[in-house]
Structure formats: C-alpha cells, structure tokens
Amino acid sequence: MSVRVLVDSAALLSTIDIPNEMLVWIPLTIRADHRAFQEGKDEIPPDLWPPSDRAKVFTLEVPTEEELRELYMQLASHSSAIVAILHSGRLSPLVARARAAASAVLGRCPVHVIDTQTLGIAQGWIVEAALRLAAQGESVHEIVRSLRGMLSHLYAVFVTESLEALERNQLLSKTQRILGTMLGIRPFLMMEDGALIPLEKARSTEKALEKLIEFAAEFSRAERVGILYGPARSPQEAHAFAQRLQEAMQVRELVVRPYGPSLAAWIGFDGLGVMIKE
Numbered sequence: 001m002s003v004r005v006l007v008d009s010a011a012l013l014s015t016i017d018i019p020n021e022m023l024v025w026i027p028l029t030i031r032a033d034h035r036a037f038q039e040g041k042d043e044i045p046p047d048l049w050p051p052s053d054r055a056k057v058f059t060l061e062v063p064t065e066e067e068l069r070e071l072y073m074q075l076a077s078h079s080s081a082i083v084a085i086l087h088s089g090r091l092s093p094l095v096a097r098a099r100a101a102a103s104a105v106l107g108r109c110p111v112h113v114i115d116t117q118t119l120g121i122a123q124g125w126i127v128e129a130a131l132r133l134a135a136q137g138e139s140v141h142e143i144v145r146s147l148r149g150m151l152s153h154l155y156a157v158f159v160t161e162s163l164e165a166l167e168r169n170q171l172l173s174k175t176q177r178i179l180g181t182m183l184g185i186r187p188f189l190m191m192e193d194g195a196l197i198p199l200e201k202a203r204s205t206e207k208a209l210e211k212l213i214e215f216a217a218e219f220s221r222a223e224r225v226g227i228l229y230g231p232a233r234s235p236q237e238a239h240a241f242a243q244r245l246q247e248a249m250q251v252r253e254l255v256v257r258p259y260g261p262s263l264a265a266w267i268g269f270d271g272l273g274v275m276i277k278e
Contacts, residue, residue, distance in 0.1 A: 001080040003134040003143065006071075008062070008094060009040035010087035010262040011123035012228075014255065022134055023127075024075065026068075026086075026094075029061040030261040036061075039261050049261060050231030051269055055164060058265040062094040068101035076109035081140035083112045085127050085147070087119040088194035091266060112144045117194035120259060121226030122154045122275040153278040156191040157215050159208040160230075162268020163187070166198070169266055188212075189267065196266065209241060209272070216274050217248040224277040225251045228259040232270035241272065 007013075008026040027038035032048050033056070048056070063071075075082055082105075089095030095115045102111035116123045126147055133143045160166070166187060186208035188200040200211060216225065225245065229238035235258070242256045263271070 001078055003081045003083060003140050004075050004079040005127060005130045005134060006082060006084040006086075006098075007123070007127045008086050009038075009260070010119040011085070011127055012121045012226075012257050012259070013124040013127055022131055024071075026063060026071070026084075028094075028262050030265060031059045031061065032056060037261075044261065054162065054232055054269055056269075057164075057168065058261055060092065060262055060265040062092050062097065065097040065101045068098050069104040072101055072105045072109070072111060076105040079109055081110045081112065083114065083130055083134075083140065083143060083147075085114045085116060085123065085130060087123055087262075088117045088191070089115040090117070090194035091119065091196070110140060112140065114144070114147050115194065116154075117151060118154055118156050118191050118275070120156070120228050120263060120273070120275060121255065121257060122156055122277065125154070125224065125226075125277055126150055150277075155219070155276040155278075156273060157212060158189040158196075158228075158267055158271050158273035159186050159205075159212060160189065160267045160271040161186055161205070162270055165264075165266065165268035169196075190215075209244075212241075212272070212274050213245055213248050216245055216276060219249070219276050219278060221278055222249060222251045222276050224253045225249065225255075226275040227254070227256045228263070228271070228273040228275065229256070230259055230264060230267075230269045230271045232268075233272060238272065245274065 004024055006024045009028045027041040029036055029038055037044055084098050086095050098113045116126050130143055187198045188211050189196050190199050227242050238256050246254055
C-alpha cells in the first residue's frame with residue numbers, strides 16, 4: 001500500500017511524472033449567479049469564465065467534515081497513510097474540517113494534514129515534493145518532516161484592482177473600498193502566516209507592478225518563482241511582466257500560469273501575483 005496525497009483545487013501543479021493513483025483531488029465549490037460548479041471537476045459555464053463583468057461575485061465553499069470523513073474511509077483500506085496538503089487555513093475552514101474528519105480512520109490509517117499557509121503555485125510545489133518523496137518510498141514521517149520544512153521558505157504577494165472582492169473577504173472596509181475606488185488604488189497584498197494582508201497601495205497599475213518587482217528582487221537566492229494572473233489580464237501582459245522579473249532576479253526556474261476560480265473568489269479576476277521558493 002502506498003501513501004496517498006490529497007490536495008484541494010486551489011493548488012496549481014506542474015506536469016510531473018508521478019503515478020496518478022497516488023494523488024487525489026478535493027474539488028472546491030464555486031458559486032456565482034445562483035449557480036455552482038466544482039473547480040477542476042465540472043465544466044465552468046462559459047459566461048462565468050472568463051467573466052464579462054468584473055463585478056461578478058464568486059464565493060467559495062469547501063467540503064463538509066462528513067464528506068471528508070467519507071473520503072478518508074474510502075482511501076484508508078488501500079493506503080498506508082494519507083497526507084492532505086491544503087490551502088491556508090486562514091482562508092477557509094478546510095484545514096480545520098480535514099483535521100476533525102481524521103478521527104474516522106483513527107487507528108486504521110494515519111492522516112497528516114498540512115496547512116500550507118499559501119495556495120496556487122506555492123501549494124503545488126509542496127504537493128510535487130510530497131509525490132516525489134512518496135514515489136521514492138520515503139516513510140510518511142519523512143515526507144511530512146520535509147514538507148513542513150518547506151513552509152518557511154515560501155512567499156507570495158499580489159496586486160489587484162478588485163476592491164469589491166477584498167471588501168467581501170473582509171480584507172478592506174467599506175470606507176477603504178469606496179475611497180480606494182475613487183483614488184484608483186491598487187492594493188499590494190502579502191501572504192503572512194497564512195493570511196492575505198494588505199500592506200501597501202499604488203496609484204497606478206505600473207507602480208503596482210514595480211512594487212512586485214522590488215519585493216521579489218530582494219530574494220537573491222530564489223530557487224523557483226511562479227507568476228499567477230487572473231482572467232481579466234492578458235497572457236501577453238503576464239509574460240511581459242515575467243521578462244522584467246527575470247531580468248531583475250536572474251532566477252533559475254520561472255513559470256507563468258493563469259489562476260482559477262478559487263483564487264478569483266479571494267482577490268478578484270484581475271490579480272497578478274508572484275510566488276517565491278527560496
């Protein structure tokens with residue numbers, strides 16, 4: 001029996017040569033316009049993605065404790081251990097529910113829940129490391145130890161123009177949202193202890209991008225860098241930004257990826273983010 005790696009659909013993975021049976025996806029539910037779809041599993045209604053209206057509201061729902069309990073029981077009979085690698089517990093109740101549900105297989109199959117304190121590409125890096133270690137036959141304790149050691153070396157920053165999404169997720173107050181809209185503010189957000197924290201503000205898109213580059217350029221020993229962009233931004237814009245970042249950092253590995261509906265539910269459709277692994 002092998003170690004099973006669970007991951008929710010907020011993660012973005014690269015193409016890796018790992019047996020599919022080791023990886024199990026947990027789809028997140030996205031609600032919009034009184035409709036719902038499961039990210040990564042259902043076909044997204046074409047009028048919702050990419051959205052024609054930037055003010056459209058996406059809300060995110062995670063599986064219930066009972067649904068996670070049933071998933072653990074299904075996997076326990078043919079798994080030596082389960083490692084659940086989940087997006088930040090500060091962004092949703094998924095981590096807390098996954099830990100509570102583990103009691104369903106207590107004594108039958110050990111369950112280790114990793115709160116990655118991040119999401120997207122950075123969460124995917126942790127998943128990829130787990131899959132490689134599991135494929136090499138490492139023990140679950142060694143896998144978990146290695147993954148926890150990665151957490152303090154991951155960083156993520158974003159800029160966005162979607163102040164409504166930030167207000168809805170209680171990252172900005174209503175007053176800040178109204179004033180920011182009037183002044184054309186682009187918030188600069190950082191993942192800090194698993195929470196998205198607005199740190200600075202820029203008065204133009206160009207100045208916001210400069211702040212991203214200034215932040216990333218401080219990491220002279222960056223091993224991997226990922227750039228995420230929302231559906232309201234063009235791939236050409238994201239790749240042009242990636243070129244500027246590469247010139248500033250001289251990083252060994254840089255990937256550019258569009259983000260999905262779950263991240264859009266948190267920061268809106270026009271975000272641009274940089275994720276760094278030291």
